[in-house]
Amino acid sequence: MTERLRVLLVTGSLPPMRCGVGDYTAGLARALAATNAMDVAVLTSQLAGRNDAVTAPGFEVLEPVANWRLSSLKPALDAIRAWRPDVVHIQHPSQGYDGPLPLALGLAARWRLGLPVVLTLHEPVGVNAEVVLMAALIRSAREVIVVRPNFRELVNGKVMWTIAGKTLRLIPNATTLPRMVPTADRRRALRERFGAGSRSLVAYFGFLYPNRGVHQLFEIADPARHYLAIVGGKLDEAAAYHDEVAALAARERWRDSCTLTGFLPEEEAAEVLACADAVVLPFLLGGGSWNTSLHGAMLQGTFVVTTSRQASGYDAAQNVYYARPSDVIEMRQALARHMGTRQATPNVPTWDKVAAEHYDSYRKARGAGR
16 A cells, blocks of 8 residues: 545444444444555534544544435535545445435535545445435446445346446455453353353344344244343334344243343453354344354354355354254254354454455546546
């Protein structure tokens, strides 16, 4: 890395807001800044504010936008113009976006300010009112990054035209959790804190959304042999599902065999995963290399049961068993067969590699059309 760049990231959320894309963007911003080859700033929502804990690692958070409706276009453009980036990088979708501004902002940065735009699509393009704006941004973006290896397959056929002929660059994301290597005493203390006794500790980590299949944990695990630690808190947009999971945990069969920890600081969440005998992520739609909950568990070396529509069976190199979505019997059998297996040298994406690939994308975006 030789050419120094000024990179502005646009996202609807940042910690402490509860959003996977916000967590990802904060991790990316920290990693980009750590290369010492980039000055990094983030334009985000007023809801996220200017969090000192986020800005401390070396990137700047600009004055936040009041909302993501088109009425905020001028102040957002003024903020971009004042910071003078070399590249504008839009993250989409994200919690916090409450209008089409992120798409319009990308187009305005390209055509009104003359700046190269990079776009990361965290979810497949959908059929919605913003699809025309999305298509225009995809066409005008110098680089389009995706985090899912099978992105094209997931795009609705009715809007496949939005990405037709466009090169999509895959850059897998990484977990924001640190790697923890707890001592035997720390493992024992954590198990005692939960009250697991002699039972195996089975953990879940991530947001509690219906499509995460958290309710299936109560069918996969057995309270006579397992203690469940569900690491994840209540979200406004999925409050009913959280209450459903809490009700399952409160039933007589599970009353003394399950803890919902709520949201934990990253080090505490990582320690639970590192101390667990297994992590179960029963995603109803299938998971994969883009999922940061999976990366966070793999990083600890702990055995993971998850689901996939592509992979199947036990991958010894990853220490992950991929079951068919909603096949609780297969997941139960995999848990029994591989419980307690540990991976000494986890093979997961790292933020330094993610940052290096983004730097390459930014250089290409800046050089294109010169």
